[in-house]
Amino acid sequence: MSIIEPRVLKGFRDFLPEQEILRSALIEKLTDAFKRCGFVPIDTPVLEYEEILLGKGGGETEKQVYRFTDHGGRAVAMRFDLTVPFARFMALHAHELYLPFKRYHIAKVWRGENTQRGRYREFMQCDFDMVGSDTAASDFEIVYTIYTALSNLAIPAFTINLNHRGIFNRFLASQGILDRSVEILRTVDKLEKIGRDATHEQLAELTNPALADKLLAFIELKGDNLTILSGMTQLAGGEADDTKRIRAILDLAQASGFEQSLRLNPSITRGLDYYTGVVFETFINAMPEIGSICSGGRYNDLASLYTKQHIPGVGASVGLDRLIAALEALEVKVPVSGYCQALILNLDDTLLTDYVCCAKSLRDAGIACEVYPETKKIQLQFTYAEKKAIPFAIIRGETEHEKNIWVLKNLDTRNSVDYTSLEALVQAFAQTNMQRNS
């Protein structure tokens, strides 16, 4: 029989145990932070009616969406983000839900992107949003959740960059160029990427050189957060709801003691049209070049395509792939727990009952372990433990059985200790394990 070549589609990936263990550990820690901040999980289908997902139509995204006709002749598509399904979800279930509604959703999305830029066509999104309230308290809740979620990972210092679209728009209005705000925002958004000179040039094309100077002066305001806020307030024509909102968020951050991780940054705009209030981007201090690992902002009306109910909201999304790349580059070791701690060597077929009882005792005590299933050469069994990164071996052959002992061998140090009962072994193991995890 001929063999079908085993392969995966371009832009798609298998996750081997080492990678999947890391990804699961990160998701677990993010979930823990979301829960602690009062968010609840939801799930939506991977496939939706095409008209629902592409409602807004046009643009880059539409070309990238995986879509087809299903068995029933329906035009369907695979979700390309978690925001559009969330909007549809809110419109469909508004009567069953309570507002404000705080949800998180960690799931895969698909985009047929050009993989040459190192992008994947299947990737995981981690979104959290709070909808139904347009207040400083809810803006702050998202900022605080970003802080909690990223602190919960073992990543080094990071900075949440905060801005408000409204202040910038007031400034544009005062200069008589509000009509070009979308183009100006998109240009400013590229500042880091294309550099100051190219940004100035493009802004001058959109306006004129003098205005380009002024625009750059605004987005390049320097100093501590309150100094920058003063500068922005002045350039925008005075205090208003937008500057008050930022001031309230900065106050709450100070009261919560993480103001050092929050930076008011007038150059952060987020290219996307739908943000209407605060916007955030988060950078790892030692590695700004990988881009924002958690971004978001406030939007005025989440579900207007599907309902007449007005649902304002604020949210953000963690870039899991970027985060994993950063942790690797920074050589940060993410603690993982609960995977196989001991391999019970299989040295004698007639002792299988002993091995199985040992596994049961350890597992009942919450210690992950396994019995090697065949009486292969001991060196092969040690190699197996090494490949699977199992830190301990438990040894009981004919000799140990006669002496009625269990040998616990640390596979790092090669030290062995004898135990005269399973109870003693389990107890010793539980203590060792506690030390290792503490």
Added chain:
Amino acid sequence: MSIIEPRVLKGFRDFLPEQEILRSALIEKLTDAFKRCGFVPIDTPVLEYEEILLGKGGGETEKQVYRFTDHGGRAVAMRFDLTVPFARFMALHAHELYLPFKRYHIAKVWRGENTQRGRYREFMQCDFDMVGSDTAASDFEIVYTIYTALSNLAIPAFTINLNHRGIFNRFLASQGILDRSVEILRTVDKLEKIGRDATHEQLAELTNPALADKLLAFIELKGDNLTILSGMTQLAGGEADDTKRIRAILDLAQASGFEQSLRLNPSITRGLDYYTGVVFETFINAMPEIGSICSGGRYNDLASLYTKQHIPGVGASVGLDRLIAALEALEVKVPVSGYCQALILNLDDTLLTDYVCCAKSLRDAGIACEVYPETKKIQLQFTYAEKKAIPFAIIRGETEHEKNIWVLKNLDTRNSVDYTSLEALVQAFAQTNMQRNS
């Protein structure tokens, strides 16, 4: 602007928080059991080349698979189970992996099934397999993992039904009807569903009435496990590897103390062709009618479509949707933890800093909580807590602020206790919480 009707595709479902919290809790408990038994997670893409997923071709499955042509003109399909992708995975990564390899994979699959039978087109599979070893130890490991995983859920008594295809085949050979084994196995598999008389009739059609009597005598053997094993051994023509394998598994189950949950059942065959050794089905004792909640068996060669390497294995799959339906019907309350424990009422805009500091203190102590984001009527805030099933409210208005106290109100009992500091509140809360979870 016209509104797009918010709806989901037939056979697809949204999971609202209550449902998703339950599903997450079950997945967490299954994962915990899989890890404890030494399994590691993997992940594979949702989309694969069509030829990989449909390699075997033909049959019911092929008609149900979601498939289409992607942007690059490739014939692709959405996975319809986790076994075929696992086979492809093993063939592709054999050189990077170690054998025996124990993996679990909990993920969605898609089948365009007829939804009139109450089936879903998108559902979650929870597979665990051990490949690379054909031994009693590995068969037993899967049986023990089924036992551990289901014991870890709060479900009532269940029975793992065990059988061996080899014994039945030897019996068929002794009667000269091995050539009809596939049809006979499929008929026997329907015994529970169609009843004894219809089964006899169909078996008689496949063979003759006398042989149908004998077949039913075999599959209806009664008694304790060892008595049934004796009967099967006798009818199959004596002891062989297959009966020895079953005896070894029964011995190990007895040594591990869960033999009361394991039943040798000659009528369990699993309709699927690819099982070659032991097979399992698991029923909730109080609810056999919902069908098996965890099934599987041994297969001879996992990845033969994609590689010449011979990879035997044994595995099983938990039916999560059935499990959820059973838990609901049995009114079993699955413990969930870590979701919002306290709502900090928002009674005065000027006290927002206090509320935020209170949330920070509780969250730092690992207690999930949130601040209501607006100073709405207190009754509305209580309703929110009730709808979100938040058990406690924390109250601090102008009066409490002047007295410098925090009031913790139990929303079930309506009892309130005053605390003179945040530290005291957090400490009291942590203790209450511990009691509630113990």
